[in-house]
Amino acid sequence: MSDDILSIIPVEPQWQPEHDAVERVVSLVEKLVPGAGQGGGVELDVRWHDAVTFVDCGSNLETISCPLCQAALDTKWWSDALTDRYDDGFTTLTADVPCCGGTTSLDALNYDWPVGFARFEIAIWNPERVWFSEDELAALADGLGHPVKQIRAHL
Structure with a gap:
């Protein structure tokens, strides 16, 4: 079985958000993605990396x-x-x-397709949507306090 992952990462690879900002953004993601969050079928994976890591788009590249x-x-x-x-x-x-x-x-x-490098990532596994709109990305960026971009992987 294959998976699709929609990831949100900061535009600046070294940047990491404060934990309270992440809580706000996770709440927003849960509203924007059907099935995300507690009891839903869509898994959210929030990651802080010690070093810059590659966030790829899988077979979409x-x-x-x-x-x-x-x-x-x-x-x-x-x-x-x-x-x-x-x-x-x-x-x-x-x-x-x-x-x-x-x-x-x-x-x-x-x-x-887009790829990125980051020390922070919110990965949404098998979302029931393809991309966030520009307005939604702006809201996610405002919540984190830093510009973000999205990566869509197919594994």
């Missing part, structure tokens, strides 16, 4: 391109870049892209 020159990036190069920078978490996301030789961040690459 289609392409990766350079934000500097827009060239397509080879998935082997990208996979090696992730592996080279990971040591119990990501200590740096800086990378020199092979297409134009420029320096950028792995977080700044253009991903189709």
